[in-house]
Amino acid sequence: MAAEDSAAPTRIMVAVNESTIKGYPHASISSRKAFDWTLSKIVRTNTSGFKLLFLHVQVPDEDGFDDMDSIYASPDDFKTMKRRDKIRGLHLLEYFVNHCHEIGVACEAWIKIGDPKEVICHEANRVQPDFLVLGSRGLGPFQKVFVGTVSEFCVKHADCPVIAIKRDASETPQDPVDD
Amino acid sequence: MAAEDSAAPTRIMVAVNESTIKGYPHASISSRKAFDWTLSKIVRTNTSGFKLLFLHVQVPDEDGFDDMDSIYASPDDFKTMKRRDKIRGLHLLEYFVNHCHEIGVACEAWIKIGDPKEVICHEANRVQPDFLVLGSRGLGPFQKVFVGTVSEFCVKHADCPVIAIKRDASETPQDPVDD
Numbered sequence: 001m002a003a004e005d006s007a008a009p010t011r012i013m014v015a016v017n018e019s020t021i022k023g024y025p026h027a028s029i030s031s032r033k034a035f036d037w038t039l040s041k042i043v044r045t046n047t048s049g050f051k052l053l054f055l056h057v058q059v060p061d062e063d064g065f066d067d068m069d070s071i072y073a074s075p076d077d078f079k080t081m082k083r084r085d086k087i088r089g090l091h092l093l094e095y096f097v098n099h100c101h102e103i104g105v106a107c108e109a110w111i112k113i114g115d116p117k118e119v120i121c122h123e124a125n126r127v128q129p130d131f132l133v134l135g136s137r138g139l140g141p142f143q144k145v146f147v148g149t150v151s152e153f154c155v156k157h158a159d160c161p162v163i164a165i166k167r168d169a170s171e172t173p174q175d176p177v178d179d
Numbered sequence: 180m181a182a183e184d185s186a187a188p189t190r191i192m193v194a195v196n197e198s199t200i201k202g203y204p205h206a207s208i209s210s211r212k213a214f215d216w217t218l219s220k221i222v223r224t225n226t227s228g229f230k231l232l233f234l235h236v237q238v239p240d241e242d243g244f245d246d247m248d249s250i251y252a253s254p255d256d257f258k259t260m261k262r263r264d265k266i267r268g269l270h271l272l273e274y275f276v277n278h279c280h281e282i283g284v285a286c287e288a289w290i291k292i293g294d295p296k297e298v299i300c301h302e303a304n305r306v307q308p309d310f311l312v313l314g315s316r317g318l319g320p321f322q323k324v325f326v327g328t329v330s331e332f333c334v335k336h337a338d339c340p341v342i343a344i345k346r347d348a349s350e351t352p353q354d355p356v357d358d
Contacts (some may be wrong), residue, residue, distance in 0.1 A: 010223065034262065042221060044186070152334075154336065162342070163310065163340050163341070164340060164342075
């Protein structure tokens with residue numbers, strides 16, 4: 001039983017995003033929950049049997065709201081902005097990669113830009129993980145039927161199996177949309 | 180890393196049904212696929228880290244079609260029929276339990292009667308597994324968007340995370356509804 005897994009590790013893709021309350025580099029409650037769940041319920045002590053693939057999709061700031069107070073005087077200013085966004089995303093991924101490194105689970109992490117549900121499916125179909133784990137806000141009793149548009153979309157459009165992990169009720173902020 | 184898992188095992192509920200082509204006691208292609216997937220991708224060599232909970236839901240034969248050629252002359256005949264159904268269901272579960280026993284994975288198995296999607300959710304909410312694995316027919320390219328009414332219902336109504344495992348394309352019979 002304590003024998004090493006000889007087969008290739010199970011490749012689990014985990015989509016992660018930043019906290020809507022605290023912003024970068026903090027991971028959302030549901031991303032952390034999905035990650036912790038994967039480690040405690042799936043990987044457990046079999047750290048060599050799994051490889052985690054972290055995807056962070058950045059949503060393009062189309063309305064420029066995040067940079068309202070910035071001044072753009074040259075093309076370089078825009079490059080700076082894009083670079084800053086990328087660095088923020090890397091700091092987010094660092095949390096997950098560091099933790100995997102500490103416990104000895106192989107991992108990879110990367111950033112893409114676009115509509116999260118579309119990009120997650122595209123990347124899942126490209127990378128072909130064994131399955132995809134998505135954090136989900138798991139809204140209150142009135143919205144219980146709603147599992148999340150991203151996970152619902154991915155269940156239908158990703159080629160691999162998808163599992164949505166809801167936040168614990170105790171972790172849900174007062175406004176359940178905050179994450 | 181090769182250390183024993185000290186925490187309670189991860190409890191995985193697997194809903195299984197009989198083959199629509201071969202009937203009892205044969206397991207459906209999608210049930211066997213979901214079971215094999217769970218062992219190879221999740222349990223792997225960590226046999227003490229998991230416990231499998233097999234639920235088989237028998238659909239009541241309301242139109243009596245299955246017993247068209249039988250003769251009912253007394254209340255005992257009906258009891259015989261019910262007993263026979265139960266025995267068929269037990270033979271189905273035997274396949275999964277025997278296999279778990281051979282490889283040393285703890286398991287439990289039981290039968291319920293009713294509407295599969297309703298009963299699976301009810302049992303998942305009662306038994307509280309860590310997650311629920313469902314086999315899915317994974318219909319052809321034209322029905323790709325359709326993941327299966329049972330899994331879609333369970334994703335929405337079960338309290339635990341749900342993962343639907345589609346059959347391999349190579350295992351799909353000519354008529355994809357056959358399973």
